[in-house]
Amino acid sequence: xxxxxxxxIGRAALTIILVVTFAFVVLRLSGDPALMILGPExxxxxxxxxxxAWGLDDPIWFQYLDYFGAIAKGELGRSMRDGRPAIxxxxxxxxxxxxxxxxxxxxxxxxxxxxxxxxxxHRGSGIDRAVxxxxxxxxxxxxxxxxxxxxxxxxVQLGWLPSGGQDSWRHAILPIATLSLGGAAVLARFTRxxxxxxxxxxxxxxxxxxxxPWRKVVTSHALPNAAIPTITILGFMVGTLIAGAVVVESxxxxxxxxxxxxxxxxxxxxxxxxxxxxxxAMTMVTxxxxxxxxxxxxxxxxxxxxxxx
Amino acid sequence: xxxPLVEVSTISRSYSMRSGMFGRATAVHAVDGVSLxxxxxxxxxxxGESGSGKSTTGRIVLGLEPPDRGEVRxxxxxxxxxxxxxxxxxxxxxxxxxxxxxxxLDRRLPVATQIREPLDIHGLxxxxxxxxxxxxxxxxxxxxPAHGVRYPGALSGxxxxxxxxxxxxxxxxxxxxxxxxxxxxxxxxxxQVVNLLADLQAQLGLTLLFISHDLRVVRQISNVVAxxxxxxxxxxxxxxxxxxxxxxxxxxxxxxxxxxxxRRSAGRIxxxxxxxxxxxxxxxxxxxxxCPRAIARCASEVPALEAVGGNRQVACHLVTGAATRDAx
Amino acid sequence: xPQLVSIRDLRVAFSxxxxxxxxxxxxxxxxxxxxxGESGSGKSVTWLAAxxLLPRHAKVTGSVRLEGRExxxxxxxxxxxxxxxxxxxxxxxxxxxLNPVLTIRRxxxxxxxxxxxxxxxxxxxxxxxxLDLVGIPDAGRRLEAYxxxxxxxxxQRIMIAMALAGNPDLLIADEPTTALDATIQAQILELLSxxxxxxxxxxxxxxxxxxxxxxxxxxVAVMYAGRIVEQAPSNQLFADPVHPYAQGLIGALPPLxxxxxxxxxxxxxxPDPAHMPDGCAFAPRCALAAEPCGLAAPSLAPIANDRTVAxxxxxxxxxxLLGIAAE
Numbered sequence: 001x002x003x004x005x006x007x008x009i010g011r012a013a014l015t016i017i018l019v020v021t022f023a024f025v026v027l028r029l030s031g032d033p034a035l036m037i038l039g040p041e042x043x044x045x046x047x048x049x050x051x052x053a054w055g056l057d058d059p060i061w062f063q064y065l066d067y068f069g070a071i072a073k074g075e076l077g078r079s080m081r082d083g084r085p086a087i088x089x090x091x092x093x094x095x096x097x098x099x100x101x102x103x104x105x106x107x108x109x110x111x112x113x114x115x116x117x118x119x120x121x122h123r124g125s126g127i128d129r130a131v132x133x134x135x136x137x138x139x140x141x142x143x144x145x146x147x148x149x150x151x152x153x154x155x156v157q158l159g160w161l162p163s164g165g166q167d168s169w170r171h172a173i174l175p176i177a178t179l180s181l182g183g184a185a186v187l188a189r190f191t192r193x194x195x196x197x198x199x200x201x202x203x204x205x206x207x208x209x210x211x212x213p214w215r216k217v218v219t220s221h222a223l224p225n226a227a228i229p230t231i232t233i234l235g236f237m238v239g240t241l242i243a244g245a246v247v248v249e250s251x252x253x254x255x256x257x258x259x260x261x262x263x264x265x266x267x268x269x270x271x272x273x274x275x276x277x278x279x280x281a282m283t284m285v286t287x288x289x290x291x292x293x294x295x296x297x298x299x300x301x302x303x304x305x306x307x308x309x
Numbered sequence: 310x311x312x313p314l315v316e317v318s319t320i321s322r323s324y325s326m327r328s329g330m331f332g333r334a335t336a337v338h339a340v341d342g343v344s345l346x347x348x349x350x351x352x353x354x355x356x357g358e359s360g361s362g363k364s365t366t367g368r369i370v371l372g373l374e375p376p377d378r379g380e381v382r383x384x385x386x387x388x389x390x391x392x393x394x395x396x397x398x399x400x401x402x403x404x405x406x407x408x409x410x411x412x413x414l415d416r417r418l419p420v421a422t423q424i425r426e427p428l429d430i431h432g433l434x435x436x437x438x439x440x441x442x443x444x445x446x447x448x449x450x451x452x453x454p455a456h457g458v459r460y461p462g463a464l465s466g467x468x469x470x471x472x473x474x475x476x477x478x479x480x481x482x483x484x485x486x487x488x489x490x491x492x493x494x495x496x497x498x499x500x501q502v503v504n505l506l507a508d509l510q511a512q513l514g515l516t517l518l519f520i521s522h523d524l525r526v527v528r529q530i531s532n533v534v535a536x537x538x539x540x541x542x543x544x545x546x547x548x549x550x551x552x553x554x555x556x557x558x559x560x561x562x563x564x565x566x567x568x569x570x571x572r573r574s575a576g577r578i579x580x581x582x583x584x585x586x587x588x589x590x591x592x593x594x595x596x597x598x599x600c601p602r603a604i605a606r607c608a609s610e611v612p613a614l615e616a617v618g619g620n621r622q623v624a625c626h627l628v629t630g631a632a633t634r635d636a637x
Numbered sequence: 638x639p640q641l642v643s644i645r646d647l648r649v650a651f652s653x654x655x656x657x658x659x660x661x662x663x664x665x666x667x668x669x670x671x672x673x674g675e676s677g678s679g680k681s682v683t684w685l686a687a688x689x690l691l692p693r694h695a696k697v698t699g700s701v702r703l704e705g706r707e708x709x710x711x712x713x714x715x716x717x718x719x720x721x722x723x724x725x726x727x728x729x730x731x732x733x734x735l736n737p738v739l740t741i742r743r744x745x746x747x748x749x750x751x752x753x754x755x756x757x758x759x760x761x762x763x764x765x766x767x768l769d770l771v772g773i774p775d776a777g778r779r780l781e782a783y784x785x786x787x788x789x790x791x792x793q794r795i796m797i798a799m800a801l802a803g804n805p806d807l808l809i810a811d812e813p814t815t816a817l818d819a820t821i822q823a824q825i826l827e828l829l830s831x832x833x834x835x836x837x838x839x840x841x842x843x844x845x846x847x848x849x850x851x852x853x854x855x856x857v858a859v860m861y862a863g864r865i866v867e868q869a870p871s872n873q874l875f876a877d878p879v880h881p882y883a884q885g886l887i888g889a890l891p892p893l894x895x896x897x898x899x900x901x902x903x904x905x906x907x908p909d910p911a912h913m914p915d916g917c918a919f920a921p922r923c924a925l926a927a928e929p930c931g932l933a934a935p936s937l938a939p940i941a942n943d944r945t946v947a948x949x950x951x952x953x954x955x956x957x958l959l960g961i962a963a964e
Contacts, residue, residue, distance in 0.1 A: 211717045497886060581824075
């Protein structure tokens with residue numbers, strides 16, 4: 001079991017290194033941060049001084065190694081915009097983002113999983129078709145379209161809710177709704193197919209042949225098995241808690257991590273972008289590790305050392 | 310009698326296998342010192358349960374995987390190195406058919422195209438000759454050109470196995486390895502394919518290595534039968550004689566376990582214990598933990614395959630030569 | 638012997654395609670009935686339908702009576718009592734027949750809790766006794782193991798233990814040894830016959846293997862294309878099959894001893910259920926088929942004591958068989 005996790009942790013570290021490298025390369029190749037921050041009219045000596053101060057005139061591989069060295073020491077650099085530590089800027093935005101993504105996650109699970117189970121159990125029924133149609137609509141409509149649609153109906157037409165900002169809990173309703181609907185749709189479809197797969201297994205027939213009432217066949221035989229693949233998608237959703245709301249935060253002018261990212265990218269604020277990407281990679285990788293661990297917990301075939309028959 | 314077509318001498322093959330996801334790697338001796346000869350135009354039947362190494366033996370004989378030790382000679386010559394022209398020429402003379410015809414066929418191509426494929430690969434004949442050969446092969450396996458234009462999915466299991474057989478025969482091979490070719494088929498269809506295989510063998514002078522767990526089918530088609538247990542041959546002899554008077558306790562149990570209409574199960578030898586596990590082969594005679602007649606020596610010493618009279622060879626400490634047989 | 642189960646004109650169709658086309662079966666208490674036939678003949682569907690275990694889109698009609706009481710279309714609560722409690726079932730593929738994420742103890746005790754009036758420690762003790770009974774060594778410890786920790790033969794033993802948990806009057810064994818090696822098959826069949834004798838339980842053994850059925854059953858019914866075509870005591874059926882299909886099946890089986898003969902293969906293939914021929918479904922493959930065979934499907938008719946055959950050419954077929962035997 002130790003070996004199993006060592007391999008996975010090693011893979012996680014490699015993923016993070018690749019993410020950082022990728023972000024570094026892409027951002028460096030796409031424009032000069034000094035020009036972006038100071039503007040094209042800035043005098044050459046000011047630009048040179050800026051580059052020197054931020055180490056932008058060092059060879060690119062040197063900057064790269066330097067950056068890794070700093071990360072290893074826990075220094076994630078300073079924002080090129082206002083000189084504050086990037087990590088500080090990012091951390092202070094996290095509560096705002098979580099205020100959207102955590103309730104949204106709860107709604108996704110509360111809506112998506114029961115809908116998927118219900119649809120699977122009543123396969124081919126009107127309700128199944130309705131759930132599936134909603135689900136397809138839910139994840140084919142891009143979230144910014146859905147967001148604008150919700151704004152149009154509930155803010156502009158009906159005037160029930162504000163269309164943007166972060167002044168009260170009412171401001172959070174539309175962003176949360178936008179995030180929840182798409183995710184719930186994905187989850188419903190996934191749960192449904194996982195359930196259908198399990199319900200077709202011979203052990204379900206065995207349970208029925210034993211005389212187990214159908215309700216119990218579903219709860220104690222089908223659900224634990226269907227949970228295994230569903231965990232994967234849930235893990236992915238946990239991974240997007242920090243930065244899964246980029247579009248929604250932009251549309252609703254919600255001052256979270258997502259919006260910070262958009263602004264930082266537009267300004268070539270390298271330290272902030274890398275800090276966010278690192279954070280996202282860390283949450284993704286951590287949630288994947290948790291998923292692997294849960295697999296081991298839910299699936300005894302992974303837990304025990306082969307057959308000792 | 311002419312020289313045998315296939316000579317297998319003391320081949321061995323082991324794999325490294327991890328038990329479970331976190332287990333330590335252990336060596337699994339799939340095949341351990343197997344020797345066989347197959348005479349031209351004859352059929353050697355290879356029987357055994359799962360894990361006996363019979364399929365691995367078939368793959369090594371065909372050159373699909375190399376033995377760790379030992380040698381396979383085909384028509385007097387050792388197997389050529391894979392990839393060489395000599396190897397390709399040799400491979401065209403030996404073919405294989407498997408248990409699952411659907412897995413062996415490409416679902417997206419009409420079956421006639423697939424029968425033609427070996428001819429294209431080996432560059433045999435003009436396009437017109439190839440087309441004629443495909444028609445001829447379809448006739449040979451008792452199908453019509455109308456079947457040829459269909460896709461594998463539109464044929465029944467028996468018909469698919471005929472297609473696989475036709476494709477195997479396309480290059481006019483001398484030697485055919487059949488690995489459980491009829492096990493997935495219903496009894497009535499199984500009989501069709503077995504009859505067809507016997508007819509084709511007589512017509513074309515084919516030499517067969519016929520691998521199966523089904524004693525009845527093996528007896529039906531084989532001249533000589535070898536019984537394998539955990540990678541070794543435990544008994545070998547002529548088909549009729551072997552099943553009528555099995556000598557090795559394992560062969561006896563196998564024959565006795567084969568149900569027969571009109572016979573009640575009374576007097577059956579039922580082996581205790583689990584099926585053999587190649588990853589944990591017992592010391593001494595691999596069969597001794599399940600053997601109803603095992604003695605102390607069986608647990609320590611591996612019995613060698615020895616002639617016991619006639620053309621029978623048995624690997625058992627309790628069956629040694631004619632003298633012991635009379636005394637027993 | 639009193640009647641245990643009686644099936645009358647059982648029919649099953651999957652989305653309009655008939656797969657079972659009128660099956661009648663009488664089963665006495667304690668009797669072992671074999672059901673043979675090739676894949677798609679309907680031998681498993683018969684019992685899955687009888688126990689209400691088919692998917693919802695299957696259309697099932699006819700009558701299935703358990704000691705006179707209709708169970709086809711009975712309410713779920715009544716069926717749950719029958720399933721496992723009166724009629725238990727085991728299946729072909731042991732590897733997937735047990736729930737992979739639950740321990741053997743949970744799966745066994747579940748069956749015990751449903752059908753037996755046992756509490757607390759008694760449940761576990763009974764589970765251990767059942768595992769002992771079916772020959773799982775070290776039962777106490779093995780109860781806590783998961784299905785993947787057992788070999789195929791052991792899982793089938795556990796399935797049998799689970800089936801016995803409810804003290805059923807009838808065990809349906811659906812190809813119980815098909816996925817197992819020969820020596821393990823012999824173990825399982827012996828175990829089945831032992832427990833059947835000890836618990837004086839009736840058994841329906843479904844198999845494509847004539848030998849398995851012949852050796853383990855009192856009476857055999859041969860199915861073809863969704864119907865029973867011949868039904869007779871085992872020894873009589875194998876010594877003297879009357880229906881041309883039954884003859885064909887037995888002729889297609891290679892002998893294990895005696896002189897080798899060419900196998901009498903049945904030509905052609907099983908008809909497609911969606912395009913059944915008119916009249917007798919076997920006629921297109923039958924050497925003895927005559928004109929009337931294509932007109933109407935023959936019904937099962939008695940030809941001797943406890944023997945029935947669905948063939949209008951039964952007499953000719955019998956003569957042909959005797960002719961061959963006389964040669």
